[in-house]
Each structure stands twice: as structure tokens, then as C-alpha cells.
Amino acid sequence: MLPILLGTVICAAMGSGALDHQRSADRDTVRYWDLPTGSHLAYVRISASRTASLPPVLYLHGGPGAYEVASVSEYRPLAERWARLGFDVYLYDQVGSGRSGRLHDPVQYTVARHVADLEAIRVTLGAQRLILIGESWGAALGAQYMARYPDRVARAVFVSPGAIDLSGSVHSPTPRFDEEMLAWVRTHRSTEEYRRCQIVDALMARDIHRAYERVGDATLDALFDAWVTEAILGRTVHDSSLVRGARMAGMGWWVWTVTNWDQRAHAPPIRSALHGYSGPVLVLHGTSDYLPDSLAIEYATIFQRARLVQVPQAGHLLWVDQPEVFAREIGRFLAQEAGAT
DSSP: OOOTTTGGGGSSOOSSOHHHHHHHHHHSOOEEEEOTTSOEEEEEEEOOSSOOOOOOEEEEOSTTTOOSGGGHHHHHHHHHHHHTTTOOEEEEOOTTSTTSOOOSOGGGOOHHHHHHHHHHHHHHHTOSOEEEEEETHHHHHHHHHHHHOGGGEEEEEEESOOOSOOTTOOOSSSOOOOHHHHHHHHHHSOHHHHHHHHHHHHHHTTOHHHHHHHSOHHHHHHHHHHHIIIIIGGGGOSSGGGGTTOOOOOOOHHHHHHHHHHHHHTOOOOHHHHHTOOSEEEEEEETTOSSOHHHHHHHHHHSTEEEEEEETTOOSSHHHHOHHHHHHHHHHHHHHHHHHO
16 A cells, blocks of 8 residues: 555656656756755746736645655646646656755755745745645645645645645654555665665654764665655556557655654644635546545545546546646636636
8 A cells, every 4th residue: 555645656757768868858958946945946937829817836745855846847837738828837856855955954955945945936036925736745745835835825726635634643752664565675775775774764753863964865765766766656556558568767765754754743624724725626536546546536525616636547646647637627627717817
């Protein structure tokens, strides 16, 4: 059983491999935000093809710990369709993943930190309101932001959404190594790698900072890439041939582990706050998604003006299985905002 928010931990490198994605990102202008929160975030902007006073669109990737900047070639055709409506579209790697900076203190990988980064991005862009497209964990992040800043979101799209609220569901007083990943390392990797993972797991229970000093980002990010590539990718799509040969290169293990735990242990309940949001909401869910449709249904019922679209022959990575449906539905939804301006 996949962790509930693994989701678009895999919202990333499809196609011909990591090296091609590196070159693809370099063809675009990769820029960086140095935010007042202390986060150093990589992003790519797909500029609007016509002048319009419209809120910027921010795509919130999954995970936590996935990435977008190195996969911009896959997103660009979709984002360009939205840019033609007059929207600036921003793809960015959340702190701790992709080309964005890692934190020296893993305890700071919290839901509140991600929300603060998103608000700092809004301020940096000088935008009164944002349009959010959140996928898997990115949907949960978007919901957290909307609960805190409802007047700063013009409308929102939730794609293959992860759980809207996990508060109080923590099973451990400290972060722990994912059991499925640990089992995969034991079976498919070296004895030394498995021993390192055991050390991290044991140390996190006593002193997470010592665990991070002992086994840091480079080692665990590379192992995370391998696990997702070899054990998880095929489960995220309806048609597994679409991800055959794909390789991940940029996953963030520490942000994934600690943020997932923090969402359960510390993030406040938000359902009641979201009931008050009155903006338009679109929910997209593939009928072959490994996450239950009850999660998407909750998003569709908790918001006053939500519409749920169930997409046949689509898994968790809906935009990989059904890119035309994905782009069209979101394009129609965004066009309503463009037409109202």
C-alpha cells in the first residue's frame, strides 16, 4: 500500500530519461526566488501570450519531494495552452526538492513552511490573488493555503488530490523511515544501503538532527529516486507503457518524510475553514487512480462551488494518461476567469 500522499512524488520525469530533462530545463530560463522565509526556490515562467490583468497560475507539484523544473518539457505544452488565455504560469520546485535548496535543519520541513513559501511567492510576484493548480500533495498544500488565505486565491484546481486533512492521524511521535521503501532497499539494494537506512530510522526516533548529519540529502535523495523509478512509477498510470524507461532525478527524501509526518502531527484541521471559500473549484480524478475516489469527492463537497470530473482510463498521473482531457478541462476552467476580466 502506497503512503497516502506519495502521489505526485512522481509528478515528474516521463519520456527519454533524466539527461534529456536536464537539457530541456536548460533551454528554458530557470530562475530562482530567494524568499524572506529563507527558501531558495527554482522556477520556470511560461509567459502569457497576450496582455491581460489576470492572476498568475502556480502549479503545485506532489510529494512532498517531487519536482517540476527539470521536467518542464512535459509541462510546457500544457502550460502554453493556459498562457494563450492570458495567464502567466509558474512551475516551481518546492523547498527540499528538485533544483530548489535543501534546508540544513530537516525539522523545518513543515506544512506551515510550504504555506509561508507560497504566500511569499505571491508577495514577490506582486499579485493580489493567485490561481492554484495542486496535484496530489500539491492539492493538500493548496487547501492549506486557502484555509489560511482564502481571499488570496481566485480559483483552484485539484488534480488526483491527496487527503485534505490528516490532522491527528500520526502514528509515531517522530518521523520514521517508510516501511515499503525500507523493504525495497532490503530486497533490491546493497546490505550497506539497508544498514544506512536502518541507522536513519533508529536515529530519527531519538535525534533527527543527528540522523541528518549521519545520512544527508545526497545519499537518501538518490535512493529515493531509485525506489520511485523502479517500484512506484508503474503504479501511477493506467497505461504503464507511458512511463517505461522514465527515470527520476531530483526527489527530496527528507522533505517527503518530515512534511508527511508533520501534516499528520501538527497541521491544524482545515475542513471548517474551507467551507467558507466561495471561489470556483475544479476537481479532476482518474478512475484508475490508486488513491480512493472518496478523497476527490470530499474536495468536491467541501467547497461551495466545486465541480468534479472523473476521467476514464487515467491513473494518478492523470496528465500522463489523458493529457488532452487534462489540458482541456483546466483550460475551460481558466477561460471562465479570463472571460470575467
